[in-house]
Amino acid sequence: MVDKRNGNSPLSEQPLLEVRDLRTYFFTRRGTVKAIDGVSFRVNCGEIRGVVGESGCGKSMTAMSILQLVDKPGKIVSGEILFKGEDLVKKSRREMSRLRGKQISVIFQEPRSSLNPVFKVGNQLREVLHIHEELKREQEQKKAVSQLREVGIPDPERRMDNYPHEMSGGMAQRVMIAMGMACAPDLLIADEPTTALDVTIQAQVLDLIRSLRDDHNMTVLLITHDMGVVAEMTDNVTVMYAGTTVEEASTEVLFAEPLHPYTQGLIASIPVMGEVKERLDVIPGTVPNLIDMPPGCRFAPRCRARIEFGLEKCMVEEPPMFEVKPNHFARCWLYEGGGDEA
Amino acid sequence: MAGYLARRLTLAVPVLLGILFVTFALARLLPGDPCRSALGERATEQICEAFNERYGLNESIPEQFRIYLRDVLSGDLGESIKFGRPVTELMVERLPVTVELTFFAMLFAVLIGIPMGLVSAYYHNSSVDVLTMITANIGVSMPVFWLGLMLSYLFGVAFRDTVLWLPPSGRLSAGISIEPFYAAWGMSVNPDALTLPGFIANINTLNALLVQDWNGLGDALRHMILPAMALGTIPMSIIARMTRSSLLEVLGLNYVRTARAKGVRETKVVLKHAFRNALLPVVTIIGLSLGSLLSGAVLTETVFGLSGVGRILYDSITGRDYTVVQGFTLIIAVIFVFINLVVDTLYAYLDPRIRLE
Numbered sequence: 001m002v003d004k005r006n007g008n009s010p011l012s013e014q015p016l017l018e019v020r021d022l023r024t025y026f027f028t029r030r031g032t033v034k035a036i037d038g039v040s041f042r043v044n045c046g047e048i049r050g051v052v053g054e055s056g057c058g059k060s061m062t063a064m065s066i067l068q069l070v071d072k073p074g075k076i077v078s079g080e081i082l083f084k085g086e087d088l089v090k091k092s093r094r095e096m097s098r099l100r101g102k103q104i105s106v107i108f109q110e111p112r113s114s115l116n117p118v119f120k121v122g123n124q125l126r127e128v129l130h131i132h133e134e135l136k137r138e139q140e141q142k143k144a145v146s147q148l149r150e151v152g153i154p155d156p157e158r159r160m161d162n163y164p165h166e167m168s169g170g171m172a173q174r175v176m177i178a179m180g181m182a183c184a185p186d187l188l189i190a191d192e193p194t195t196a197l198d199v200t201i202q203a204q205v206l207d208l209i210r211s212l213r214d215d216h217n218m219t220v221l222l223i224t225h226d227m228g229v230v231a232e233m234t235d236n237v238t239v240m241y242a243g244t245t246v247e248e249a250s251t252e253v254l255f256a257e258p259l260h261p262y263t264q265g266l267i268a269s270i271p272v273m274g275e276v277k278e279r280l281d282v283i284p285g286t287v288p289n290l291i292d293m294p295p296g297c298r299f300a301p302r303c304r305a306r307i308e309f310g311l312e313k314c315m316v317e318e319p320p321m322f323e324v325k326p327n328h329f330a331r332c333w334l335y336e337g338g339g340d341e342a
Numbered sequence: 343m344a345g346y347l348a349r350r351l352t353l354a355v356p357v358l359l360g361i362l363f364v365t366f367a368l369a370r371l372l373p374g375d376p377c378r379s380a381l382g383e384r385a386t387e388q389i390c391e392a393f394n395e396r397y398g399l400n401e402s403i404p405e406q407f408r409i410y411l412r413d414v415l416s417g418d419l420g421e422s423i424k425f426g427r428p429v430t431e432l433m434v435e436r437l438p439v440t441v442e443l444t445f446f447a448m449l450f451a452v453l454i455g456i457p458m459g460l461v462s463a464y465y466h467n468s469s470v471d472v473l474t475m476i477t478a479n480i481g482v483s484m485p486v487f488w489l490g491l492m493l494s495y496l497f498g499v500a501f502r503d504t505v506l507w508l509p510p511s512g513r514l515s516a517g518i519s520i521e522p523f524y525a526a527w528g529m530s531v532n533p534d535a536l537t538l539p540g541f542i543a544n545i546n547t548l549n550a551l552l553v554q555d556w557n558g559l560g561d562a563l564r565h566m567i568l569p570a571m572a573l574g575t576i577p578m579s580i581i582a583r584m585t586r587s588s589l590l591e592v593l594g595l596n597y598v599r600t601a602r603a604k605g606v607r608e609t610k611v612v613l614k615h616a617f618r619n620a621l622l623p624v625v626t627i628i629g630l631s632l633g634s635l636l637s638g639a640v641l642t643e644t645v646f647g648l649s650g651v652g653r654i655l656y657d658s659i660t661g662r663d664y665t666v667v668q669g670f671t672l673i674i675a676v677i678f679v680f681i682n683l684v685v686d687t688l689y690a691y692l693d694p695r696i697r698l699e
């Protein structure tokens with residue numbers, strides 16, 4: 001049996017989602033904020049694809065761009081988002097609202113504030129079914145209850161009548177997942193699904209997402225800043241920095257052999273159990289201001305490798321993605337000769 | 343929900359007692375001798391003693407309060423010095439006018455203000471938004487008496503003999519009278535006592551509706567349009583601005599994003615998911631405006647020749663008719679408490695989190 005999840009699918013197979021050179025800018029009075037400036041990645045059917053990076057690097061905005069839910073004054077200025085081969089950027093508002101919740105659904109970081117406080121969770125769950133599926137009332141109710149049961153909510157019939165404030169964060173996130181799964185979507189975007197939850201609940205929610213993926217052969221785009229979650233959950237990873245993708249590889253390869261100096265810094269910053277350190281490793285400096293980016297590589301001002309190897313090009317010209325090894329890409333001048341330009 | 347309501351009702355009892363105490367105290371704290379302010383500077387000692395005896399003013403203050411409580415609770419608010427009629431009788435006559443006016447003013451304010459706010463928030467930062475908010479700002483800054491005069495000039499004088507003509511003053515046209523519903527229904531009601539049927543019969547539009555006098559209803563409504571517009575413009579503008587800002591705030595919240603992500607259409611996102619949450623501050627404003635309209639419609643009532651609460655309060659204060667001032671203050675305070683109760687109940691209905699407290 002072919003394992004679809006390892007990401008090394010043959011090139012002929014169409015990816016479920018392909019983002020090509022996406023740029024989402026915010027036009028503010030203080031200038032143009034380039035929240036996403038050249039993001040490309042593919043998500044294959046059945047895989048869990050991680051998108052990782054610091055806060056403010058554009059991870060969540062990538063998710064909102066895919067859903068076409070970028071709020072004003074933000075706008076997708078260029079790029080393509082191909083979902084099953086169709087460009088979502090070109091879809092009308094009505095076409096998108098038919099797609100959202102049905103084929104692509106999303107769960108957010110703050111589960112309790114993501115549920116409407118004035119409606120019962122049961123009604124909020126049924127609303128998804130109501131919009132996308134033509135069911136009779138009783139069927140709708142039945143299906144909603146079974147969804148709640150599937151995400152591990154005890155006593156689901158009674159929980160249907162709860163309001164969000166009567167639930168814990170973990171429960172609320174399960175409701176969000178049930179809502180996301182209600183119409184059996186092809187793609188589930190999980191935007192920091194466990195960040196607001198405490199550690200034991202985190203593990204439960206992650207397990208739930210993984211088992212749902214296994215049971216329904218769903219594809220998951222998991223957005224997180226937590227390298228631990230990435231290591232545990234994902235098949236392939238895209239690393240983002242300051243609005244661009246900087247590295248892309250399968251999870252194992254990425255952790256074993258990170259290529260981009262930023263990824264190397266990220267991995268080095270994970271504390272290792274049992275190892276005593278004076279200080280945790282950190283990446284010096286901060287993410288550049290998204291309004292005026294440095295002209296060359298965005299990571300150059302913080303990059304140790306640049307100084308070690310005496311590269312001068314970094315401050316002047318932005319590197320492209322190099323395919324350093326098969327299916328392992330990095331946006332760094334260090335690999336200029338070592339691979340083909342992607 | 344029932345428990346919440348019961349709690350709120352219980353809480354209203356001490357408030358009402360407090361109101362009784364304050365209105366009583368206010369009358370005692372007014373400067374001057376009640377006898378001489380009623381009978382004039384030259385009243386003799388004997389006359390004043392007789393006066394005090396008659397009005398119970400020679401009793402101790404606690405005893406006076408006891409008598410006052412007893413009388414108020416039995417529905418006796420005293421007699422007006424100026425009109426020589428029981429205050430309750432004046433209430434049956436005046437209160438319905440103001441209640442009717444306030445109702446239509448608020449109806450106008452809500453029916454125009456909320457959609458204005460909705461449209462403004464939906465088309466945030468567009469020309470529609472700017473135009474709506476300019477209208478609201480003009481509305482809120484226009485003095486009521488000026489707007490009233492302009493409206494009655496425009497519709498009452500300038501549009502005379504056209505279809506747009508509207509009566510600039512009064513409650514009914516000459517020659518039109520509506521039979522009190524209790525008479526039509528064969529009930530025997532004392533029209534002067536403070537009774538619910540007597541009160542309702544004096545709300546012309548409601549009474550006309552009850553006896554199905556469509557001609558009378560039309561006439562009463564036509565008389566209401568201008569004063570309701572004049573009185574309702576300021577609350578309308580405040581409601582429009584409040585709806586807009588409240589809705590804009592809610593539209594940026596996480597659960598609205600969730601609704602969009604579920605595939606809910608944008609109009610439904612606004613009208614269903616955001617609107618109900620955004621309504622809370624709007625309901626507060628409506629409640630507050632209602633209270634102030636009831637007691638503060640003096641200018642509108644004067645401009646449009648309506649004899650309601652505002653008019654009689656003004657006349658009684660200037661004429662030192664203390665029983666009337668006391669009685670009407672009390673009834674307005676009671677209505678205020680009632681409106682607050684309704685607002686609190688609406689809160690609990692709109693937001694389940696409030697029911698818990």
